[in-house]
Amino acid sequence: MMSGSEMSVMKTISGRSPQPLRSQKSPRSIRRLAQGSTKASDQADVIERLKSGDQAALETVFAMYSVKLYNVALRILGDAADTEEVIQDVFWTVYRKAKSFQGNSQLSTWLYRLTVNAALGKIRRRKNNKAVDYEEYLPKFQADGHHAVRPVIDWSDNLDEQYSKYELQELLRKALDELKPLDKSAVVLSDLEGISDKEIADTLGLSVSAVKTRLHRARLFLRGKMAVHLGYSPA
Amino acid sequence: MAKRNKSPDKALTDRTCKQISGLLNDYISNRLNPTVKREFEQHLSICPDCVSFLKTYKKTMAATGSTRVPTLPAKLRKNVLAFLRKKMRQIAVFLLVFADQICR
Numbered sequence: 001m002m003s004g005s006e007m008s009v010m011k012t013i014s015g016r017s018p019q020p021l022r023s024q025k026s027p028r029s030i031r032r033l034a035q036g037s038t039k040a041s042d043q044a045d046v047i048e049r050l051k052s053g054d055q056a057a058l059e060t061v062f063a064m065y066s067v068k069l070y071n072v073a074l075r076i077l078g079d080a081a082d083t084e085e086v087i088q089d090v091f092w093t094v095y096r097k098a099k100s101f102q103g104n105s106q107l108s109t110w111l112y113r114l115t116v117n118a119a120l121g122k123i124r125r126r127k128n129n130k131a132v133d134y135e136e137y138l139p140k141f142q143a144d145g146h147h148a149v150r151p152v153i154d155w156s157d158n159l160d161e162q163y164s165k166y167e168l169q170e171l172l173r174k175a176l177d178e179l180k181p182l183d184k185s186a187v188v189l190s191d192l193e194g195i196s197d198k199e200i201a202d203t204l205g206l207s208v209s210a211v212k213t214r215l216h217r218a219r220l221f222l223r224g225k226m227a228v229h230l231g232y233s234p235a
Numbered sequence: 236m237a238k239r240n241k242s243p244d245k246a247l248t249d250r251t252c253k254q255i256s257g258l259l260n261d262y263i264s265n266r267l268n269p270t271v272k273r274e275f276e277q278h279l280s281i282c283p284d285c286v287s288f289l290k291t292y293k294k295t296m297a298a299t300g301s302t303r304v305p306t307l308p309a310k311l312r313k314n315v316l317a318f319l320r321k322k323m324r325q326i327a328v329f330l331l332v333f334a335d336q337i338c339r
Contacts (some may be wrong), residue, residue: 146284
């Protein structure tokens with residue numbers, strides 16, 4: 001902890017009182033946010049506190065979003081060590097660049113954008129990036145627009161019977177890893193985090209229609225992978 | 236496979252399976268306009284292939300969602316918080332040293 005004279009010196013330099021490294025008592029808005037409040041005023045308050053360098057505010061944001069951002073980074077990267085680095089970098093960036101957050105988008109959109117960009121940056125730096133051709137796993141149609149392979153088998157009930165939850169998750173993880181990075185980001189934000197197409201578009205810097213197209217092709221690919229794994233045609 | 240009938244409802248069944256496939260996303264998220272939604276559901280009522288396709292598409296989405304982990308690994312949480320606290324402490328010390336030099 002800083003002494004009183006140290007605090008006084010810092011106030012002289014920065015024009016504001018430095019925040020103690022460990023706040024003794026969190027303000028109400030921060031406590032409410034930590035308990036899951038979605039009130040805009042609480043969010044605005046925690047952002048203002050972040051901008052003033054309040055450590056408690058950063059820890060509240062960490063408590064609120066770390067699991068969400070961890071899931072996003074882990075599924076995009078598929079690697080625990082890279083994920084930890086990304087999470088670390090994202091929250092440190094939040095603390096350093098809180099002043100640049102204009103409030104034009106939601107705090108969550110900014111956090112997702114930082115996380116996805118950091119994860120995609122890591123993927124770009126990897127040397128073993130493999131391009132996957134979706135075509136083999138997409139449904140095929142006849143010239144008149146009807147399914148090329150009939151009947152289409154409904155394997156939705158078999159899935160839970162044939163696989164344990166763990167096996168199913170492993171299957172999906174591998175299939176997700178084969179998606180193109182931007183498609184994977186869209187699927188993760190949508191199907192894991194339940195984010196709207198509009199917020200995904202803002203996060204990824206794409207149009208809503210581009211997000212929809214990417215989501216649909218990626219889901220068709222994942223569905224095709226599952227179907228083939230179960231011994232059926234992706235059609 | 237959907238049959239094209241000659242009834243007054245012909246327009247409602249004119250959608251092909253390929254077109255239906257392209258509407259799945261909007262149907263699931265309930266964003267189809269009422270007319271298209273009616274066409275979509277009319278097609279489903281006569282096309283078991285598209286019903287199966289829809290069910291497996293939805294199942295894939297749900298299975299993807301199930302890969303979510305509910306908590307942060309304790310070690311990662313500890314490491315990241317330790318990193319952040321250390322960096323914040325470094326900033327505070329830097330400011331103090333800087334302030335001290337200015338005051339002198």
